[in-house]
Amino acid sequence: HFLDFGESIRQTERRSDTHKYRPRSSYFPSRVLSLLFDKLLIIHFPSELEHILDGSWSYYSSHGNALFDSIIQIQTSITVQRKTTR
Secondary structure: OHHHHHHHHHHHHHHHOOOOOOOHHHOOOHHHHHHHHHHHHHOOOHHHHHHHHOOOOOOHHHHHHHHHHHHHHHHHHHHHHHHHOO
8 A cells, every 4th residue: 555655656746856867765765664664553643643754754745644544544454354354
């Protein structure tokens, strides 16, 4: 899910990027993914996500809400899977 999200950010931002040779990983860096995976199940509010990222993702102001929505979708999917396996 996060890989698709990162690709959508790249596609969106590339249109307005004046530097067309920016590396793919610069749009959604692995250090951001690492932070998200480490804290995935304890993010419940956008303010928590912002605090966790602590300015490490330059696209947060324009895509933070969409990222938070993706996190909630993943959390919901995990919860459903846990309930169905019991």
